[in-house]
Amino acid sequence: MSDGIVIDQLNVWFGQHHDRVQAVKDVSLKVPAGASVGLVGESGSGKSTILRALTGLVNTWSGTLEVAGETLGKQRSRSFYNTVQMVFQDPYASLHPRHSVDQVLSETLSLHKLDNIDGRIVSLLEDVGLGRQFRFRYPHQLSGGQRQRVAIARALAAEPSILLLDEPTSALDVSVQAEILNLLSDLREQRQLTYLMVSHNLAVVGHLCESVAVMQSGEIVEMLSVEDLRSNNATQPYTRELLTSSLGYVRSDI
Numbered sequence: 001m002s003d004g005i006v007i008d009q010l011n012v013w014f015g016q017h018h019d020r021v022q023a024v025k026d027v028s029l030k031v032p033a034g035a036s037v038g039l040v041g042e043s044g045s046g047k048s049t050i051l052r053a054l055t056g057l058v059n060t061w062s063g064t065l066e067v068a069g070e071t072l073g074k075q076r077s078r079s080f081y082n083t084v085q086m087v088f089q090d091p092y093a094s095l096h097p098r099h100s101v102d103q104v105l106s107e108t109l110s111l112h113k114l115d116n117i118d119g120r121i122v123s124l125l126e127d128v129g130l131g132r133q134f135r136f137r138y139p140h141q142l143s144g145g146q147r148q149r150v151a152i153a154r155a156l157a158a159e160p161s162i163l164l165l166d167e168p169t170s171a172l173d174v175s176v177q178a179e180i181l182n183l184l185s186d187l188r189e190q191r192q193l194t195y196l197m198v199s200h201n202l203a204v205v206g207h208l209c210e211s212v213a214v215m216q217s218g219e220i221v222e223m224l225s226v227e228d229l230r231s232n233n234a235t236q237p238y239t240r241e242l243l244t245s246s247l248g249y250v251r252s253d254i
């Protein structure tokens with residue numbers, strides 16, 4: 001298994017001079033290989049920006065980023081995407097409307113120079129609980145949950161060891177959210193994946209993660225285990241506020 005994610009003294013900013021926004025401030029965080037860590041906090045607290053710096057979508061940052069033992073610069077190599085893949089919030093926006101499931105997966109597999117494309121497509125569809133009958137469908141013929149399963153299959157196509165999950169269930173109907181969380185949980189176990197997941201929802205984090213970094217105004221204000229979260233053992237007032245606002249969601253039975 002690879003080495004997970006190490007973030008040390010990460011600062012990320014947007015704009016210059018008077019317009020400069022300091023989105024992430026001195027953030028240090030470790031996600032050991034095989035672990036699943038959640039990033040929670042109010043809107044605008046810098047959660048997605050951390051994922052974007054890791055994937056190379058933002059390059060105005062300083063500090064140290066390490067993924068699977070490799071120190072990252074400002075550009076990402078092709079091999080980086082064999083190790084790290086991202087699943088986005090909105091499966092409607094992340095799939096091309098005129099590309100069939102077959103095209104989406106075969107393009108990704110070809111890009112990563114993988115062999116046995118036919119066999120891999122069938123097994124990816126089975127792995128995400130869709131089955132081969134979905135292979136030639138188009139996004140408009142799929143439900144939101146089915147689209148997110150295709151997006152997850154596409155992320156897994158390159159056989160990454162790390163998935164960065166940006167609110168992977170928040171655009172879905174409540175009834176479907178648990179199915180996708182269970183799928184992500186099973187896949188993690190089967191493939192020994194490492195997860196770093198952004199969420200507003202403490203219940204979602206409680207379902208999929210072992211620990212949580214709480215962010216406020218670009219900083220990590222508290223690290224908690226999910227047990228501490230459930231037992232209401234947060235020490236920082238801000239975390240307590242978050243817990244109170246999602247009271248009833250952080251239950252031990254989720």
Ligand SMILES: Nc1ncnc2c1ncn2[C@@H]1O[C@H](COP(=O)(O)OP(=O)(O)OP(=O)(O)O)[C@@H](O)[C@H]1O
Nearest residue numbers: 014015021023041042043044045046047048049050
């Ligand atoms: N491309 C950008 N240009 C300028 N400012 C940006 C840009 N992207 C993000 N920001 C700012 O950086 C800060 C952190 O944003 P970020 O999207 O990381 O927060 P977040 O915690 O993920 O919020 P949300 O939960 O709403 O997605 C915010 O103040 C946001 O307005």
